[in-house]
Amino acid sequence: MTVIKMTAAEVARKVIENQSLFILDVRNKDAFEDWKIEGHSFDYLNIPYFDLLDGVDEIIPQLPTDKDVLVVCAKEGSSLMVAEMVSEAGRDVFYLEGGMKSWSSYLEPIKVSDLTGGGELYQFVRLGKGCLSYMVISEGEAAIIDAVRFTEVFTNFAKEKNVEIKHVFDTHLHADHISGGRHIAEATGATYYLPPKDAEEVVFDYTPLEDGLTVKVGASQIEIGALYSPGHTIGSTSFIVDSKYLLTGDILFIDSIGRPDLAGLAEDWVGDLRETLYRRYRELAEDLIVLPAHFMIIEELNEDGTVAKRLGDLFAENHGLNIESEEDFRHTVTDNLPPQPNAYEQIRQVNMGKITPDTDEQTEMEIGPNRCAVR
Template identity: 85%
Template sequence: MTVTKWTAADVARKVIENQSLFILDVRNADAFQDWKIEGHQFDYLNIPYFELLDGVEGILPQIPSDKDILVVCAKEGSSIMVAEMLSEADTTLSLSYLEGGMKSWSGYLEPIKVADLSGNGELYQFVRLGKGCLSYMVISEGEAALIDAVRFTEVFTSFAQEKNVTIKHVFDTHLHADHISGGRSIAEATGATYYLPSKDAEEVVFDYTPLEDGLTVQLGASNIDVGALYSPGHTIGSTSFVVDGKYLLTGDILFIDSIGRPDLAGLADDWVGDLRDTLYRRYRGLAEDLIVLPAHFMIIDELNEDGTVAKRLGDLLADNHGLNIEDEREFRSIVTDHLPPQPNAYQQIRQVNMGKITPDYDEQTEMEIGPNRCAVR
């Protein structure tokens, strides 16, 4: 059989539809251990490509003959080489390679409808499977609001054109440190208003509209509310949103299986009290039937059957360990003393999101390579 080319979109369907796949990852072992393509029914073999330069016969017993096989590398070239070598060694194998490698996987967004809203409105979640980022578009009667959009401007503007809506409002729940925001560039491209929490924006060098507690915007004649709720802790300005009275967009404060980390501006000890206050007072005062929609997910098991990342607030209040640490000193210790590694290039990413540096596209891609690390687990 010939080797075929798969796009990141093809792989995303395998993930979301819970299909089986065998991945031969030919990156170095440390890169594979740090970050890989995750799927519910995926099996893996990691053999660095330089170990296969003299032939692939030695790994053939480890390659299944009854599954699709995807060969993956960082940028594409090595995976093509290895896939072609395997095809020559065994013509019965179903072999493909990932176009653009892990770089393309890092940047792919899958839009998924979360729900219908009042007055024929719609809510979409854009799932960045390779990075764990989640962005949102709220649509109503020809108008749209974006929340926590990542840097791939065209994905959102093209989707808005497809839906025949005008992007009127663009929000960032906070100054992001793990990925480069697309909010400002989307607002510039569409004429939308760009909102950023003023407490996170003390060092930004561009104009923005302050995102303050209680701010509400309406979309379309149906007046779907997108209301801001000040919820500090991940950053001092972190702000959540309640959409249509039913959906709680929590930014990087609360996730499905974890809570936000307070240290990415170097102020963990200062912000841990704000984090606890948001999680244990502000959120516990909200209706438990609200559906939580976070800005990130950590592991593939957090995806629902339809590919969305969403869960009822009451269920998280009962089941999320970060919401059930009664002793405040224990909470402080867990949040400040047992943090995972910080995101790749997070200090430079913050500088980009402040407007202080303007790296080119390839440099931005390199900054964002790697897994999401916004949570305390």
């Protein structure tokens, strides 16, 4: 039987196309329970690698014969060894190239829509981390919103599309992932925008992202308008793109709302969060399509792999938008905060420009699931 390498990109297609997959995850139980590869039609068996050193005979009957079997570990080595043992037992099997490390870093660009005058809007879905980045393209120009640290993904995509990156935005100072925004701006000569209320400690130059700022992309004049929307951070800013799309950053998600505590100010910022969700957003057109900066669960993905939903539908369905009492809202938010993201204080320091970890250190900082939302 054969052992075949499966790439993160191939796994991503199985997620997006709702294909079946059986995952034999050989990491320790706590690592698996904290964070695994999520798929609509995936089944799992978690047996730590050390429990398989004497052989895989006992687990062979648990492996299906009617779907692909993928062995997964942290960095690849253990999964390859287990896959070879499974193969020697007479079964075809795959192993994940680069392990969970590669899954965490993979980005899948998906077209959201055409825009006015021939423009396009793309969502970059980081399935392993729940991060969502965006690129607006129009007549040879591009703007990027909430880029993650894999800058070449964005610059290479712009080259493929034959567009020049002119503007780079971060909706807020991120705490759960390392931003690639200012590095893309430095590499391309683009303008880098950051909300000034989040940027008081940054050690680099930036252009203030102020409420009401309008940036036009391309000769067709696609507008990106900034809407101050604090609550996740004190500077959080949303965008309305082409009068059709509401990019909410980490304030509003499809299935939840943003957490206000990643600067240690939950009690102070929960009022701002309610003001944004219950007043500022209520004044917007309900036909706007919400595009958040993160997703939490695989069920938030649409059939085409995008994460997007009409604002009016969220007003009706999202529990975080339907808590009548301000006191109940405050308790719901502050009593249901998930664990802090891994190394979030260090990540904030990186995004302020105060520390510059190497690539391996950055990978370690980001390992684990997205934890930007109230549960």
